[in-house]
Amino acid sequence: MDSELLQLGGSLVAVLLLVGLTWLLGFRQQARLESPEEAAELIRLAPGGFEPVAVALDAKGRAAIARDRQGRLLVLVPHGNHFVARPLPEDCRPANQDGTLHISCEGRPLTLALGPAAGDWTTADSAVN
Amino acid sequence: MPFDPVAYAIPVFVALIVGELLWVRARGQPQRYEWQDTGISLAFGIGSTVAGAITGGLTVAMLVWIHQQGPLSIGWAWWAWPLCFVLDDLAYYWFHRMAHRVRWFWASHVNHHSSQHYNLSTALRQTWTGFIAVSFVFRWPLAALGFEPGMIAVCAGFNLIYQFWIHTEAIDRMPRWFEAVMNTPSHHRVHHAVNARYLDRNYAGVFIVWDKLFGTFTPEDHEDRIHYGIVRQLGSFNLLYAVFHEWIGIARDVWQAPWRHKFSYIWREPGWSHDGSRETSDMIRERWSRRETGDS
Numbered sequence: 225m226d227s228e229l230l231q232l233g234g235s236l237v238a239v240l241l242l243v244g245l246t247w248l249l250g251f252r253q254q255a256r257l258e259s260p261e262e263a264a265e266l267i268r269l270a271p272g273g274f275e276p277v278a279v280a281l282d283a284k285g286r287a288a289i290a291r292d293r294q295g296r297l298l299v300l301v302p303h304g305n306h307f308v309a310r311p312l313p314e315d316c317r318p319a320n321q322d323g324t325l326h327i328s329c330e331g332r333p334l335t336l337a338l339g340p341a342a343g344d345w346t347t348a349d350s351a352v353n
Numbered sequence: 354m355p356f357d358p359v360a361y362a363i364p365v366f367v368a369l370i371v372g373e374l375l376w377v378r379a380r381g382q383p384q385r386y387e388w389q390d391t392g393i394s395l396a397f398g399i400g401s402t403v404a405g406a407i408t409g410g411l412t413v414a415m416l417v418w419i420h421q422q423g424p425l426s427i428g429w430a431w432w433a434w435p436l437c438f439v440l441d442d443l444a445y446y447w448f449h450r451m452a453h454r455v456r457w458f459w460a461s462h463v464n465h466h467s468s469q470h471y472n473l474s475t476a477l478r479q480t481w482t483g484f485i486a487v488s489f490v491f492r493w494p495l496a497a498l499g500f501e502p503g504m505i506a507v508c509a510g511f512n513l514i515y516q517f518w519i520h521t522e523a524i525d526r527m528p529r530w531f532e533a534v535m536n537t538p539s540h541h542r543v544h545h546a547v548n549a550r551y552l553d554r555n556y557a558g559v560f561i562v563w564d565k566l567f568g569t570f571t572p573e574d575h576e577d578r579i580h581y582g583i584v585r586q587l588g589s590f591n592l593l594y595a596v597f598h599e600w601i602g603i604a605r606d607v608w609q610a611p612w613r614h615k616f617s618y619i620w621r622e623p624g625w626s627h628d629g630s631r632e633t634s635d636m637i638r639e640r641w642s643r644r645e646t647g648d649s
């Protein structure tokens with residue numbers, strides 16, 4: 225029993241040291257999308273299938289929004305240094321405020337700096353084509 | 354408890370993770386690790402060790418009981434070791450295949466796949482709920498065949514140790530003869546991929562020949578960039594959610610489903626739904642295949 229507790233204690237210390245080392249070595253960068261093509265590749269992996277016909281990237285590449293032919297919207301949200309695809313509910317329409325898109329339909333609120341293109345994403349099908 | 358080779362391998366695991374961290378940093382690949390993800394994976398590893406310590410005695414006791422009921426007793430003959438190792442790996446293949454094709458088993462095994470990274474820390478992302486999922490039954494045939502329970506447990510330990518080093522992107526391909534027979538980083542990257550073509554492929558533990566034999570082998574194609582994780586990515590670094598999310602999903606689905614469909618949410622494949630509102634891996638692959646061939 226004592227040896228098992230010692231082993232558990234040693235393992236806990238090793239875990240803390242490894243996590244600390246991972247942090248110290250700089251593996252704590254934010255996720256960043258380099259291009260709409262990269263975003264589209266990730267979007268196509270979304271559960272249920274999603275074929276984007278329009279994709280817009282946040283100015284710093286921290287998120288993306290996409291629309292398919294049916295007018296459905298999907299966002300790529302950062303998770304660590306990767307992205308997670310989240311379809312938006314049908315009744316969810318982003319709000320445009322001075323070129324920044326605000327989405328707060330489910331989960332954590334998301335903002336995308338899109339500039340003048342932000343207005344294209346506040347209606348059902350304006351960004352198709 | 355019998356000799357546990359995994360306990361002796363842990364310091365080597367730690368050293369190799371440090372080595373991989375330094376390697377990927379030196380090569381300027383900061384996306385290969387993420388400190389929170391590593392923390393979650395290692396917490397899974399510790400938790401599974403604790404869960405194993407709690408339930409291991411019962412698991413071995415059941416093996417002993419089955420061994421005693423069987424007509425054969427192979428004993429500790431030297432030739433029994435390699436035979437036991439190979440047959441244990443065959444048992445692992447079928448466990449692993451079922452773990453991806455039956456949602457009850459998947460609820461436990463999904464823990465190993467829920468990282469979007471593929472590195473040596475992912476190898477330690479082991480389930481806490483394997484006992485609840487009754488995954489241990491897949492090794493019962495070995496005890497019934499007459500193999501000593503202690504021998505089975507040691508072989509299972511070495512099987513797990515072997516699988517550690519294949520969880521890396523640092524190694525591209527091994528020599529051709531090795532790739533033909535053994536499970537390798539290349540083969541196992543395919544297994545962890547969420548790309549449609551790779552879903553539910555390469556279940557092998559040590560010997561990739563089982564996949565070739567049973568028709569589940571797919572080689573890695575460098576043209577198709579691999580994305581790791583699960584079809585519906587977790588998107589959370591909450592450890593308890595990561596451990597139990599699929600069990601919660603099963604409970605919710607069974608509760609909400611019509612009576613005649615309730616059991617199907619337990620024993621059918623992940624992604625199955627009675628109203629067709631979700632996709633199984635076969636459906637995803639079919640959709641991808643239609644898209645590739647331009648057939649909509």
